[in-house]
Amino acid sequence: MRWSLSEFLDQITVQPEGWLMAELGEDAGLTLGNGPGAVFYAVLSGTAYLHGCDERPIRLREGDIRLVLAGEAHSLHCSEAVMSSPAQLRLSPSCDIPGKIRIGEGAGGALVLLGRLNIGWPMGAERLPLLRTLDLAAPYGDRRAANFRIQTFRVFSNGLGASSVLKHLVTMLLSLSLRSDAGFLAAFERSVPLSTPIAEAIAMIEANLSEDWNVGSLAQLVKLGRSTFAARFHDELGQSPMDFVAQRRMHFAAELLEQGRHSVREVCRLAGYKSETAFSRRFSRKFGHAPGKLRMNRIALHSSPA
Template identity: 30%
Template structure:
């Protein structure tokens, strides 16, 4: 049941992936990524939030959030940055390199994934087999929606490090296949690389969930809790039900006050706050993906009238449901840098 909740959220927030770089680092090398929000329009057009990952195919290196503690990366390791923090991947800890958002926008029309050489002298594109062997990585991005409601991202750390041998051996094989696809493009290769990226992230989240300490809090910890996880499943399965704290508590086997306290302590919001946000997320998915009327969507997610749903939706998203639907269905920008107000800089 709890794994279904994870799938429920991942489908709802439109997780999608792409492989972007196939990298070979030789000698002393470093690559620094800017905050993902600065390059989102180039690497994952149409996504509100972008996650970056790196899988080490061979060799070794170090990875860290800028200003954070570096972790050693060995062959078979995967490192992810769920919050899109600026970060560094390098041959030794403490190294830095220029972060160039403009470079991502300059290459939006070029075939991907890029094959990238890194060394102490330069960064250049080209065929990887022309260089002597070094540290080989495949690097990609995952995009998803944050609004109206994405409880998963907030429950993940800034850096996720999956070590080789931590049950992720299949992931390394997938990334090796991705590297082969990047070097020798074939029909359907891009679609396969996208799916491999998504599978890697989902399994990373499942591994993180399995290894959470018992005293953890947050949405993922809530999935694992017998009482809170059951309540989340009830609300996800039937958002239109007239749930209240007393009924949810009764269904999960706790008193009203005990359930309310346990849920709020673990999830960080009350059950009714969570239910309202999930109803908005479920309603947004129906508006975007179906031709249902606003009234029908309102009733499907637990509102008696179109007006009450529209008020709640506008409070959450800033625009009425019909306007949001038109915006959501518009074609995403194809990687052009978004215009900024005078004086703003990325």
């Protein structure tokens, strides 16, 4: 199975865990600890520096957008020097409108929109050497484009439904950045296609997520021994068959809940879970909030008067 670039990009999903608009004073800084997923930064005014993502601080000017793909601890400061006691920041789950916070004193700091994101990559993406950080402003780096980005994120980070709009904006910017990144494109062209049995297993999983899959049943369908199938699946995708099934079920469930047409119980069944409690527990651990909260926020958004 060989992806085209469009097919690969179409399979990328972005699910926000929380958004925050942070106003940093000139002497301020903040740190984010280790955590799953990526962290998004858009500098809407001033200048900030990312520390801990590269050998040297990464300067972010007004209009710059950066995605920290690695889940390692790092910090953001308004100066190239690390502040002695930056604020410890933990993003609270937010399904609709970004919260606001002021850190530090003095003018001349920075206004930064940041978010914690769970990014779902297509199967086999684990074999591609993705960067620790990705410059989402790189495809359109001139000053006029920077001003447009600033105004876009200022406008769309306010009001009901902001989280959903921001999610789609980030998804689009991520696709634009990957298709223009020479290193990524070279690695993508060199990527090895999946073997026929593994591709067949994945196609069956994707088409029947509600099926009660296990390693033995999948191996039998593609005519491989259980151990051989499990080892080959892990070698080609970098994860076990059941981890892959669980990942796809979670993202499928999130898509259904965002549509708002199914109850949590129905989504639980369609995603292949027999226990609503087990489903809710896994969903909350994956996305940082309960499935019912995502669904109710979506329904509230669509039922709100214009």
